[in-house]
Amino acid sequence: MAYIDGYRLAQSRVLDLAQPMRTGMPQSANHPPFRLVLERRHGDYVRSDGGSAAGEVIVTSGHIGTHVDALGHISHDGLVHGGVAASGIQGPRGLTALGIETFTPYVGRAVVLDVPRLYGVDVLPAGYEITADDLSRAEGLAGSDVRPGEAVLIGTGWSRLWNQYDLYTGLRDGVPGPGPDAAHWLASRRVRVVGGETIAFERMGPGLGQATYPVHRILLVDAGINIVETMRLHELLDSGRGECLLILAPLPIVGATGAPVRPLAIIPA
């Protein structure tokens, strides 16, 4: 499609693929709670010329809001991607290898796989497991091939539920997500990065407690494919576009196992 190989901003729309970050937003219980606090308020200090500034303290994690998982986020049997011992790359300043700063910003094509549309719904049911067959059929719907080194965005419609804390976090009813065979399908396509709308790019049943993360293992550890979580994809899904120009540039926090990101999608107007 023309706008991928050469587009005019005048004829393009920019879609915001990030959820707003605020104290109390839905987040994984595995990570410290996000908090923004104003330290200085206007009027606390007033300069000789009448100027004053406000500033904040932010306590966060690299896995809160819309964020990219670094390859070093997950290990399996003590090894991270590339067969490196996880114990050897972690320390007081975070990861010394495979941290999020090693993720080169991505500016390129992303194929949009709209799974709910396959089933004529806007939102997949809690706990639904996305299969390889779903992905293949969604690729057909998209009318665009998933290519090596590129990005794939997988819709579940769950960014529509962002403001429903209990539903979105899925603690009671679970969360839809890819199963292992879907992950293998993605790995076999040798994509660079995959993104989803849920808190974790996994299918989760009710409870979550004992959850394992097979998809994280297959993508991060085995295949070396980064994962974007908690994306705001519903506007892109509603556009009906099968592909977009994706701009994905996470904060370069050295040694972090993940980092918040404000991804953008550019599509024809």
Add this chain to the structure above:
Amino acid sequence: MAYIDGYRLAQSRVLDLAQPMRTGMPQSANHPPFRLVLERRHGDYVRSDGGSAAGEVIVTSGHIGTHVDALGHISHDGLVHGGVAASGIQGPRGLTALGIETFTPYVGRAVVLDVPRLYGVDVLPAGYEITADDLSRAEGLAGSDVRPGEAVLIGTGWSRLWNQYDLYTGLRDGVPGPGPDAAHWLASRRVRVVGGETIAFERMGPGLGQATYPVHRILLVDAGINIVETMRLHELLDSGRGECLLILAPLPIVGATGAPVRPLAIIPA
């Protein structure tokens, strides 16, 4: 230039305009120190299938590393941009108006004003005040007009000094930056956003202690122009390009007076 109105990624270069974020990086003493700490390390918890995850706690500010100042960051005589009383828009969850979440991500043209090149140097001297005349002459060098609603990036070469903490923070010798008449020049062009390489987009003399921030006042409070600080512009300056496609999407932290950002510049290969 062609790549602005329509470009091919295959013929483009993507430049990273953000400085790496790490504990101990240069930052303004007005803001809480950045800190990244691993909370969970690989092996702390191992799931039944052998999987383990590492995650961090990050303490930061909205004005650390490469970041965008929200219009609500600064007030003058008690008023923020638009003549609104600053006291009425601040609270326990940050700003209730003019927070960084109100900055729409910018994807568009940026003119690159290479001030050091005017003087045949790579790095402007500490404490140098950039004038309106410097900007006009640099615009000529750029061969590209500064247009309303667009972005301007002003080079000082100081991103080359990032790893020299004492020099970069300028506490002893000061920092180069625009003076009030340069700020008025920018305001008169009705640009949307301006960016620079230093810790604060101001000219600062040695000491800094009693510093006022006239440029912040003129741009943020009076003109409603956002400011990007601590940008990594030296690669872009070295490219010799007078303009680029700038992608500027700060984290949408609701109520924050500023937010970290990973800006990208796209230029022809």
Add this chain to the structure above:
Amino acid sequence: MAYIDGYRLAQSRVLDLAQPMRTGMPQSANHPPFRLVLERRHGDYVRSDGGSAAGEVIVTSGHIGTHVDALGHISHDGLVHGGVAASGIQGPRGLTALGIETFTPYVGRAVVLDVPRLYGVDVLPAGYEITADDLSRAEGLAGSDVRPGEAVLIGTGWSRLWNQYDLYTGLRDGVPGPGPDAAHWLASRRVRVVGGETIAFERMGPGLGQATYPVHRILLVDAGINIVETMRLHELLDSGRGECLLILAPLPIVGATGAPVRPLAIIPA
């Protein structure tokens, strides 16, 4: 009783009146969650002689775990204790007056008012309102007069519920505590400090949402009496002693509205 006016350590027991502090402990939702994270672990840095150190980052509030409320914690109609405008004593470094650093450590007699014992129970029911009459009768049981400038510890038995998060926080069923007339009774005795076992020294009904804090107002704002919350009193209650030597020395955090404390009670062996 002898041990109050002069005691021998050899014949004394020291009781710990503080609850253990840990991530996830019961706390008020009005305050930021407590978190302890190891920053450096043994082995991260090893000195030339084989030595290594571990250290942490702690994120907390002044109102978490066992803590003392500063007089400046609460205001009423814009005024703090002494009729001072609250707006004039708060800033970027906390309170500039009535902060917890102004609380002189207390070493002296405390009368123990065992309210559950009045009713032949170990734990008062959720939502029970302690009355002035309860306090008078408990004073009789204690066999010790509540005197001006001294301390009073009011038992509810709720420190026994510390490990039952939902019960202890009272979000569903409420929390027992003094009512306004009990607060007036305490104020009329002109005590210096009062302590209790619950998350807030107030009677709370189920829900808590719309709660007002009449007892905080009467004690902190009107009477200038500090409050200790989340105390671990059950051992002291079980001792059957009507009084003890109380040692109460909160951390001297300048400008804090409250501070954690490790109170001790000394009673005859």
Add this chain to the structure above:
Amino acid sequence: MAYIDGYRLAQSRVLDLAQPMRTGMPQSANHPPFRLVLERRHGDYVRSDGGSAAGEVIVTSGHIGTHVDALGHISHDGLVHGGVAASGIQGPRGLTALGIETFTPYVGRAVVLDVPRLYGVDVLPAGYEITADDLSRAEGLAGSDVRPGEAVLIGTGWSRLWNQYDLYTGLRDGVPGPGPDAAHWLASRRVRVVGGETIAFERMGPGLGQATYPVHRILLVDAGINIVETMRLHELLDSGRGECLLILAPLPIVGATGAPVRPLAIIPA
């Protein structure tokens, strides 16, 4: 002395042995900086009855201000006190053994060893190494025996320098403290806890960079004796008392390698 075996509060003085804690106070560069920030200010939320509350977020470490080092703070050749592998007692919630919560609050006699007085000065010189002989002679001056299981407070006079950041932190000139033979002297007396006035209970030369911590090793790792640092002893030294009743009850932060404390000394009026 009478006040040790049995004292009357009416005839006693209570001395505060803690330094005030505030943002910017002197602290070891090995630990995260202390910060107190008001999250809610009076007026942010006003309850239906006119009540309002202020509260803070505190970011700290267990080794800031006046604090007690847990036995698990230091390891040597991979082992903590008792020959336990350090790697086995650390995790995402801190130490699982030898954390500060295992330190039983101390209420008992402390001998005061006033080393500066031996030399007719108020403050020991930077970098001075306290010897075993100094301690023996100071014990003589104190007129009180150092006994097993009790506490020893070693004066350097440096709490008088608390407000002189550069001097107190000793980065340029060093800090006085015990040398290894003084540490062996203390260990041979089998005391339970020792306290000092400096940032680290060690003699440090100018620079500190390559410092090893032999005294920490001898006391914490080998002898199992806790260390109190950054104490405010000058009032006690000025009293001329050779002993006091020491109350030392650090915050029971489970898993912490150390914790802030507000120690008190009680001496005859």
